Amino acid sequence: MTVDFHHRLASVASEIEDVLVTIFDVATTPPVPARLLGAMRYAVLGGGKRLRPFLVVEAARLLKGDLTTALRAGAAIELVHVYSLAHDDLPAMDDDELRRGKPTLHLAYDEATAILAGDALQTLAFETLADAATGTDAAMRAELVRLLAKAAGGAGMAGGQMLDLEAEGRFEGASELSAQAIAQLQAMKTGAILSCAVEMGAVIGRADAPTYQTLLSYGRALGAAFQIADDILDIEASSAELGKATGKDAGRGKATLVGLWGVEKARAELERLTGDALAALSGFGAEADVLRAAARFTADRRK
Amino acid sequence: MTVDFHHRLASVASEIEDVLVTIFDVATTPPVPARLLGAMRYAVLGGGKRLRPFLVVEAARLLKGDLTTALRAGAAIELVHVYSLAHDDLPAMDDDELRRGKPTLHLAYDEATAILAGDALQTLAFETLADAATGTDAAMRAELVRLLAKAAGGAGMAGGQMLDLEAEGRFEGASELSAQAIAQLQAMKTGAILSCAVEMGAVIGRADAPTYQTLLSYGRALGAAFQIADDILDIEASSAELGKATGKDAGRGKATLVGLWGVEKARAELERLTGDALAALSGFGAEADVLRAAARFTADRRK
Numbered sequence: 247m248t249v250d251f252h253h254r255l256a257s258v259a260s261e262i263e264d265v266l267v268t269i270f271d272v273a274t275t276p277p278v279p280a281r282l283l284g285a286m287r288y289a290v291l292g293g294g295k296r297l298r299p300f301l302v303v304e305a306a307r308l309l310k311g312d313l314t315t316a317l318r319a320g321a322a323i324e325l326v327h328v329y330s331l332a333h334d335d336l337p338a339m340d341d342d343e344l345r346r347g348k349p350t351l352h353l354a355y356d357e358a359t360a361i362l363a364g365d366a367l368q369t370l371a372f373e374t375l376a377d378a379a380t381g382t383d384a385a386m387r388a389e390l391v392r393l394l395a396k397a398a399g400g401a402g403m404a405g406g407q408m409l410d411l412e413a414e415g416r417f418e419g420a421s422e423l424s425a426q427a428i429a430q431l432q433a434m435k436t437g438a439i440l441s442c443a444v445e446m447g448a449v450i451g452r453a454d455a456p457t458y459q460t461l462l463s464y465g466r467a468l469g470a471a472f473q474i475a476d477d478i479l480d481i482e483a484s485s486a487e488l489g490k491a492t493g494k495d496a497g498r499g500k501a502t503l504v505g506l507w508g509v510e511k512a513r514a515e516l517e518r519l520t521g522d523a524l525a526a527l528s529g530f531g532a533e534a535d536v537l538r539a540a541a542r543f544t545a546d547r548r549k
Numbered sequence: 550m551t552v553d554f555h556h557r558l559a560s561v562a563s564e565i566e567d568v569l570v571t572i573f574d575v576a577t578t579p580p581v582p583a584r585l586l587g588a589m590r591y592a593v594l595g596g597g598k599r600l601r602p603f604l605v606v607e608a609a610r611l612l613k614g615d616l617t618t619a620l621r622a623g624a625a626i627e628l629v630h631v632y633s634l635a636h637d638d639l640p641a642m643d644d645d646e647l648r649r650g651k652p653t654l655h656l657a658y659d660e661a662t663a664i665l666a667g668d669a670l671q672t673l674a675f676e677t678l679a680d681a682a683t684g685t686d687a688a689m690r691a692e693l694v695r696l697l698a699k700a701a702g703g704a705g706m707a708g709g710q711m712l713d714l715e716a717e718g719r720f721e722g723a724s725e726l727s728a729q730a731i732a733q734l735q736a737m738k739t740g741a742i743l744s745c746a747v748e749m750g751a752v753i754g755r756a757d758a759p760t761y762q763t764l765l766s767y768g769r770a771l772g773a774a775f776q777i778a779d780d781i782l783d784i785e786a787s788s789a790e791l792g793k794a795t796g797k798d799a800g801r802g803k804a805t806l807v808g809l810w811g812v813e814k815a816r817a818e819l820e821r822l823t824g825d826a827l828a829a830l831s832g833f834g835a836e837a838d839v840l841r842a843a844a845r846f847t848a849d850r851r852k
Binding site: 356359 | 641712715
């Protein structure tokens with residue numbers, strides 16, 4: 247099972263890489279300026295587990311949805327994820343130097359290029375979803391755009407990053423956050439896009455209403471588990487293992503449940519959430535084993 | 550005619566303002582963090598001629614398209630325009646202090662908030678277009694998303710801003726641009742979104758292929774004229790008249806046709822382009838007078 251899962255994860259990541267390469271090739275007619283395209287490719291290609299695309303593809307596959315559509319939607323959600331990393335890494339934001347084992351985008355290029363490349367990656371994500379090239383029907387394309395925009399915007403990922411900066415005490419009036427407020431912040435900052443990935447798969451698989459709700463519950467639990475696991479890793483893993491800076495959350499005053507509760511209680515909560523994710527899938531048979539393994543992987547990963 | 554035009558421009562601007570206010574109200578359920586929403590509203594509301602929305606609405610009206618859809622699409626294109634202004638004004642980009650007569654977003658708030666608010670405004674634009682609330686059919690919604698993304702992305706607005714920064718000599722290997730290269734840069738940076746506005750109106754009006762091409766020609770000529778007029782204004786108008794910094798293009802080494810040719814030759818080119826825009830509309834009767842006036846306004850405006 248575990249071997250199968252890692253094989254499947256790597257296999258989908260490879261397919262996503264191919265789709266992303268194709269998207270950039272198409273993006274060059276009419277031409278994207280070389281420096282901008284170079285920065286976009288630098289940020290996107292050749293790195294990352296592609297967990298969000300994996301969730302789109304596997305949720306769609308579970309429901310026998312169209313896999314070509316799922317791969318394009320997966321590529322689109324990865325473009326949004328990468329744009330957010332590039333902007334979060336900027337000096338005015340988290341000021342990070344290492345991402346996926348390489349210098350961050352603004353160090354490899356410069357700040358202006360990193361801002362613009364992030365902007366253009368977001369745009370490219372929506373262009374990819376709206377594109378009729380795969381033959382995906384228009385209703386599905388429009389719904390995928392709507393879902394991704396809702397998850398990425400001010401009430402989702404971008405809003406979560408705003409709350410995260412506020413929690414660092416950057417602006418006047420910041421105060422210590424409760425566990426509930428931290429959970430809400432993280433549900434927005436990381437959870438929304440992860441559960442959006444599962445939702446997009448459900449849309450592509452034309453899920454009926456109960457199945458949609460089931461997958462939504464799974465996605466939300468997995469999204470919450472992901473962030474706690476990430477925060478534990480920030481404390482316990484080395485920078486070389488993760489390919490990004492570690493141990494910075496505490497130094498920066500980032501609001502994390504691990505910081506509030508300690509590692510032991512956070513691990514218990516992580517277990518509980520993983521159990522919720524697995525429980526949501528209880529109506530499925532072996533065909534959902536990949537999604538079950540994804541929930542366990544999310545909790546147990548070491549990088 | 551002129552009085553009518555200014556009345557119509559102000560009237561559409563007022564309707565767009567109402568739609569934008571509604572979009573922000575809806576965006577608060579689920580809640581956008583107050584600081585982020587405040588920054589988004591600060592950047593968007595209460596300013597600007599709303600020329601891009603005006604072109605969407607008037608092109609749609611010419612073809613008897615649905616005006617509710619046109620107003621929402623107009624609001625979406627304005628959100629993209631404003632996000633680009635907020636990011637272009639950042640210290641790492643053009644480092645501007647004044648926009649629409651107010652301190653730029655990063656000065657009114659801070660850099661991190663300005664980056665995030667710009668990001669979230671772009672997302673909100675696509676969410677607005679994909680939203681089924683107006684009853685717009687899915688094929689039209691998906692096509693509007695595709696058009697706006699194409700115009701805003703790396704081969705359009707964001708790409709044009711990249712070329713503009715390169716032309717300033719910021720990066721190694723920059724060289725003086727030919728008139729053709731400057732025209733290409735400007736067609737991407739400002740022209741693409743302006744002609745996209747007209748195209749969106751054509752889509753909403755369900756234009757047949759020849760009418761679509763006609764309006765596209767009009768939009769492209771108007772877009773090119775707009776930038777030359779803007780560059781002349783940068784030289785001739787005062788900062789107080791424009792509500793933004795002026796005279797900065799030359800100091801900054803921005804590539805403009807006015808800088809290359811001088812004002813007189815640039816004015817002649819502006820006349821020629823305005824003539825092209827009017828000629829494109831020659832198959833229409835008085836029902837296209839508003840678009841004709843928009844082309845003249847674009848060339849003659851004093852702010």
